[in-house]
Amino acid sequence: MHVETKLWQFWQDFSMSSKFRGKYLQILPRGTAHLAFRDTGDHYTCSKVTTTIHNIIVGKLWMDQSGEAKIVNHKTGDYCVLKYYPYSYFSKDPAHKVTGVVYNSNKQARYHLSGTWDDRIQYQKVLSTAAPGGPGVVGKTPSTKLGPVQLAWQKSDVDPGYDGRYGFCSLACALNDPKETGMAPTDSRFRPDQRLMEEGNYDDANIVKVKLEDAQRARRHQLEARIAEMESSGRAADAAGLRYKPRWFEPVDDLLTGTVMHTYRGGYWEAKENGKWPSDVLDLWSSGTIEK
Numbered sequence: 001m002h003v004e005t006k007l008w009q010f011w012q013d014f015s016m017s018s019k020f021r022g023k024y025l026q027i028l029p030r031g032t033a034h035l036a037f038r039d040t041g042d043h044y045t046c047s048k049v050t051t052t053i054h055n056i057i058v059g060k061l062w063m064d065q066s067g068e069a070k071i072v073n074h075k076t077g078d079y080c081v082l083k084y085y086p087y088s089y090f091s092k093d094p095a096h097k098v099t100g101v102v103y104n105s106n107k108q109a110r111y112h113l114s115g116t117w118d119d120r121i122q123y124q125k126v127l128s129t130a131a132p133g134g135p136g137v138v139g140k141t142p143s144t145k146l147g148p149v150q151l152a153w154q155k156s157d158v159d160p161g162y163d164g165r166y167g168f169c170s171l172a173c174a175l176n177d178p179k180e181t182g183m184a185p186t187d188s189r190f191r192p193d194q195r196l197m198e199e200g201n202y203d204d205a206n207i208v209k210v211k212l213e214d215a216q217r218a219r220r221h222q223l224e225a226r227i228a229e230m231e232s233s234g235r236a237a238d239a240a241g242l243r244y245k246p247r248w249f250e251p252v253d254d255l256l257t258g259t260v261m262h263t264y265r266g267g268y269w270e271a272k273e274n275g276k277w278p279s280d281v282l283d284l285w286s287s288g289t290i291e292k
Helices: 170-174 192-198 202-232 236-242 268-274
Strands: 002-004 008-020 024-037 043-046 050-054 062-073 079-084 097-103 109-116 120-130 143-146 150-154 249-254 259-264
Touching: 008 259, 024 259, 109 143, 109 150, 192 202, 202 236
Parallel strands: none
Antiparallel strands: 002 008, 008 024, 024 043, 024 050, 043 062, 050 062, 062 079, 079 097, 097 109, 109 120, 120 143, 120 150, 249 259
16 A cells, blocks of 8 residues: 655555454464654554454454554654454453653653543653662652643544444545546446445345456466466577566665565556556456446
């Protein structure tokens, strides 16, 4: 994913592994999100935590988050460690609990965070910290004096019809608006089964979905057959040129995290502005038509 505005850039490259435990499914993300501000030069990276989906087979589905996320400002060296607590029927803590501490580059605590990841996050500034065994400190843990509680983030009010839109907010629904000019031919907003489902036409949406998936499998099998034929005839270099490669992204070494991630290589915004897309862009959606 890559997003640009006049003030900031956001990009991320995530994959995942999953574990099915019978009653629940765990999704373990791998990757890093980047956020860079153009005016200040602040560059943040953030990891993600484990998502658990409960009652996969029987009962009402519900989701939980657990683990630690680390947010780092690579310009200043400041960082935040957020801990997501898994829900426990036997715990007195609220569901979806989150706590965290913001540290400066010298690893000194500056702010304490608390709240829930689905409602609100509050913060308190660290006014002073007394070492264990110091004057007025009882016990073996440091004593911290905090400032007043202040609101850092709060969930917006839900929109009318929230439950009937799979919990999507207005922004999420607007992202599927097909009226934007200059969209790429492969844009998922052109996907006909998705549009039919959004309009409530579930029967036709299922028919179109099968057609699109059959066409996708047919394209893949044809391509694999051509590659195998070329390789068997000693044309390995030509065969390599037929394999799919990301058009707008390329794998690079992320020097901040020490990993390889796909980053934007350019060209998309220019093609969108000019309305001229490469001639070899695949036709993904025309196979999903229904004869009336």
